[in-house]
Structures are given as structure tokens and as C-alpha cells.
Amino acid sequence: MKSKKNMSMKDIAQLCNVSVATVSRVINQNGRFSKETEKCVLDTISELGYETNMIARSLRIRKTESIGVLVPHLKNEFFASLVLNIENYFFDKGYSVFICNTNSEEKKERRYLKSLDAKEVDGIIYISGNANIPFAMLKRNIPIVCIDRAPCKAKSAAIIESDNYLGGFLATEKLIEKKCEKILVLNTNKEISSVQSRFKGYLDALKEYNVPVQKNLILDIGYSSFEKVKNNISELIQEGTFFDGIFATNDWLALGALHALKKHRVEVPNKVKIIGFDNTSLSKYSYPSITTINQDTKKLGTEASKCLLNFMENEKKRGPVHIVLPVQLIERETTQTQYFN
């Protein structure tokens, strides 16, 4: 007789004189089988110590009830909120959610994609990272939903995003309304479509209100540390570059700029007005509190999750999806007209 270790469903099937499929049905308690068959299978299992192993099980039923989420920067509250909304949605449906932090590095994205593919997750949600998603490396035709940026070569991908263009436009328009004429724009990573759209919103608002574009007021900072942003702005001030408004493409950049201005005793909002993006706690609780563009993380997370679940449940439903969610300007102290520090 075989040792317990080598016991397989096939052996159990042979001993009970039924098919492997029947053994599987008994183990998973779904589908039809007779009382006698059930007894034989269960007795054999307990006698021989066959252990159902989730991995072995997933090999058979090709469904692991888990999904993967790739996220660039968990320390950024906007991304953390998004991920938690996705996690809550799927957890309620019985799924485990594996969160993978990629630090926006292509190498990490590749490794995690490969790893999630190998672990046979049922689907992937891919949050804003590098522009070229290496979908081709996936062996399985796994459903993917992207949040926050347009994927390039996805066969069955979908995209859910905020109206980033509108956000950039609204922020810049507000600064112009507040009499700013030299508006500095701080871009994170301009290779990402969401940042491109915010930047385009900035450019179009300047155009609409006949404010000339100045190249020296366009700063591409990348995903930098708070301190680096602060230093960049400090340098600008020391060089004597004049600006009276700042549109930062995320709240961290806005906060870094605010602290650089404080350090150089430039009054905010009296001398320089600031608008951020994302409506994180940092913008709400900083001093002065920062005007920002709100993205609906709850809805972004839920819509992306719904879409992915839909794709997972029915392969035929997969196809191009593009959902754009509205954004709102949240006015706070950094754009107040009259303000006494």
C-alpha cells in the first residue's frame, strides 16, 4: 500500500471504485454523489490520512478565491484608502486580498505580477504605477482592472479613474480666481496618465484665462521624499524665481511646498496660495489646512472591485471598460483671500 504522503485523489477513487471527479465532489461537498460513495470516500480519507491541500485543490478547481492588488505607495494615504476599500469589498464576498507594494518600480511590478500569476489569484487590481504594464508575461488570461491610469497592452483590462483633467483644471482655475498670475505646478511622475491629465488641466486653465505658460514654473519632481520636495522649493525661492500660486499634483508635494515657504517666511496664503490633490488627512490637519482636490476613494475602490468580480464570474463579460468618476475642490485655508498668520 502507498504511504500516506503519496496518497492522491486517484488512489481514493480506485479504492472506492468511483471516478476522481466524484471524490472531488465529496471532498468539496458540491454536486451529486450517493450516501455510500460519500461514506467510502470519507472513511478512506480518515483511514489513509489524505489531506485536502488548498494548493492541490486550486490545481483542480482552478479558483483560489483570492485576488492581488498592486499598489505603488502604501504610505500615501490615498493609496492606502483605496486598497482598504477594495479589501473590504472582496473580503465580504469571501475572497482573500493580497496587497503588493511596488514602490512604482518596474522590477517589483514584474516580480509581483509573476508571483500572483503563479499563485493563481482569480484577478488583479493594478493601481497607478509604471506606464508599461508587462501584461504579456502573464501565463494565464487573468482579468485585470486598472485604477488611476490607462493600461497599454492589456487584452482584457479595464480602467477606473478620477477625472484628473477636471481636477487639474479646477485647481488652476481657483488659483487664477484668487488673483494668482505665476502658478508653479509640481508634477510627480509625468509618465503616468493621471499626472499627465492633471497637468493638461493646468495648461488648459491657463490658456482659458489667458495666463502665459512659463517653463521655469513647471517642476517635475517624481515620487520624492517630503524632504526632497522641500529642498526643491527652497532652491527655487533662493534662486529668486517668483510665483504666487502652487498647484501640487498630490498632497505630499503641497505639504512639502508649504513647509519650504514657512521656512523662508513666505506667508501662505497671503503671498503664495497652494492647492494639493487627493484630500488626505495631511491636507486636512496641516496648518494652514490645504485646499485640495477630492478623489472618491470609496467609489474608485468599489467600482474597480465590482468590475473585476464581474470579469471573474464571466469570461465573456470581459472587455474594454472606462469609468471616470467626478472630483471636487475642497476649499481650505491655503487659498483664503484674507488670512492673518
Next chain:
Amino acid sequence: MKSKKNMSMKDIAQLCNVSVATVSRVINQNGRFSKETEKCVLDTISELGYETNMIARSLRIRKTESIGVLVPHLKNEFFASLVLNIENYFFDKGYSVFICNTNSEEKKERRYLKSLDAKEVDGIIYISGNANIPFAMLKRNIPIVCIDRAPCKAKSAAIIESDNYLGGFLATEKLIEKKCEKILVLNTNKEISSVQSRFKGYLDALKEYNVPVQKNLILDIGYSSFEKVKNNISELIQEGTFFDGIFATNDWLALGALHALKKHRVEVPNKVKIIGFDNTSLSKYSYPSITTINQDTKKLGTEASKCLLNFMENEKKRGPVHIVLPVQLIERETTQTQYFN
């Protein structure tokens, strides 16, 4: 002949007249095998379409080069930092790190533990959650390292934590030095050993300096929202409970208290002084900035990772480990003696 779908390593072994182990060596390109054997195996594979599947592979070699991290609240920057430090450490060593947010819910912890076990991760790092870790449910003898709280029934677990007792003591001592006599303590979840230790530090500091303990100044808030904390403190103020110092067992609670006091026009730090815990960005960038206890997330993450890797590489090395890392008080504006709002 068998269909491609049912092709197994055993079938390949039979066709090449070698053992399954030899086929495995050829597929994984390690160990010894002859040129002829290699040719036969590879030809058979390409002819019959046998695909190595990472899951099937992990069934054989019992190593998935992935670990799981259970974390209670990713939106809390302290936990996010910790997780990212772990992720960086393991990524450099070739591991994928799956992050699971448990929201401190026992149900979620159980589901994720089971899921990580089933996915055969090589190890687990378990960050502060519920008091009773359900290690018994794990089928495999998987190495586990705990951060931030003592596990109860772990066979081969280790614990890495900050000196929470010292943190509680230092914070309370500082408030007493600053002439506070009625010190409110805000506890998150008192079932967790780290919170218990902080609270004990508070009690012992009061005792050391002969400050009487007042039951009405001990507030058990749990993991609440910012708004709930704010409301709790507001109620206390409205009821007329007098206090001139606050020790909050995390920075979020400290910030909630600060905002409640602002709302009721109680001057901070002139009338009430505040100390938080964790040294997150919120404490650094709030106004006034919040004095806090720094936990070394870099070292916590690295030490836990090193310990886990050690356990994973050598089963014999597993055993009780207890590392306690020092904390520091970071003095900011909420405890300044003279301060003009």
C-alpha cells in the same frame, strides 16, 4: 496516450525511463542528470506540452519564496512604514511579500492565516492584532514572527517590539515635569500587550511622582475613527471633567484630542499639554506639532525580517526570541512651557 492536460511528471519519467526525481532535477535545472536524460525529458515536454506550473512546482519543492504579513491598519502610517520596511528587506532577498489588512478583526485574521497557509508561504510576520492568535489552525509548522505584541500559544514564534512600557513612562513623566497634575490617558485596545505596557508605564510614572490615579481620567477608546475620538473628548470637556495633560497611546488619538480642544477654545499647550505615540507625519505636521514617542519602524521591520529569514532557513534555529527596541521622546510644540497661540 494521455491527453496533454493530464500529463504529469510521472508520465514523463516513464517515457524517459528515469525517476520522477530526475525529471524534477531537469525541469528545475539543479542536481545531476545526463545529457541524454535532459534531452529526452525536454523533448517529451515540448512534444507533449507539459507546462511547469509554479503551484505544481511549489508542491514538489515546498518553498514558494513568498511570505505573508498580517497588519491591522494600513491607513495608520506607523503600520504602513513597518510593512514597507519588511517588504524592502525581503524583496532584496528574492521574496514576494503579501500584505493582508485585518482591520484588527479576528475573523479576518483567521481567514488570512488560513489562506496564507494554503498558499504555502514560507513564513509569516504578524503585526499587532487580537490577543488570541489562532496558530492552532495552521496545518503546516510555519515560522512566525510577531511584532508589537506577545503571542499566546505560538510554538515557534518570536516577538520583536518597542519598549512600550518605557514609552508610556517617559510620556507621563514629561507631562508631570511640565506641571500637569490631571493627566488623561487615551487607550486604544487594552487587550493588546503593547497598549497594556504603555498604560502600565503611565500608571507607574504617576506612582513614582506621587500623582494620584483618577479613574475618570482613564479613557478606553478602542480603534475608533478620528471623529469619534474628537466627540469623546468634547463630551468630557462639556461634562466639566478637568484635565491639564493628555497621554494618547497613538498619534491619531492625540490629533483627535487636539482638534476637540481647539473646537472648545481650550489652548494647547497653555491649558492642556498633549503627548502622542508613534511619531507619524500627522504629529510632525499638525499645528501645533505634537510631542510624541518615536518607535524605530526601520529597526522593528528589519529585526523581525532577519529573525524570520533565520527561522525559514533553518528549522532548528526556531525558538523563543524576544527583542525589545528602545524608544525616544520627540519634543514638539504641544508640551512647550511658554507658547503663544
